[in-house]
Amino acid sequence: MRVLDLAKALAIHVSSARGLTTQLETLGLVRRIDTGPTDNAARLALTDAGTRLLRRAPAPAQGVLTAALESLDDQALADLILALRPLVAAMGPTQDRAALIPLADTMRVAAPGPEPRRNSP
Numbered sequence: 001m002r003v004l005d006l007a008k009a010l011a012i013h014v015s016s017a018r019g020l021t022t023q024l025e026t027l028g029l030v031r032r033i034d035t036g037p038t039d040n041a042a043r044l045a046l047t048d049a050g051t052r053l054l055r056r057a058p059a060p061a062q063g064v065l066t067a068a069l070e071s072l073d074d075q076a077l078a079d080l081i082l083a084l085r086p087l088v089a090a091m092g093p094t095q096d097r098a099a100l101i102p103l104a105d106t107m108r109v110a111a112p113g114p115e116p117r118r119n120s121p
Contacts, residue, residue: 003042029053 001009007017021044024030029050034043046054072080 001044003044006044024050 003017003021004014006021007014010017021030021042025032025044027049028047030044031047032042033045069077
């Protein structure tokens, strides 16, 4: 997996993913198997220690949430949908593609600041 792919999968900024992978590499949980043309293109692989840790890791919360929602009956789901409408409305307009944009990137649009540094190819 590339650092860029990890950032997309976690919906975080690439620089955050790069920091995480550096920490994981320092801990001996991942290793770089190909440096690639930029840091973002570097391919990563789990070490044996990383594989062992991953096997012991708890299920992601999203999976737990999905299972809980699937266990609700139709009336409970309808009630939940009604109860969540004010929250969804308070979040403002949504776009389907926004689900794949890291939150930090959406905030940058709302509050302009300095441009993020980019690695040159």
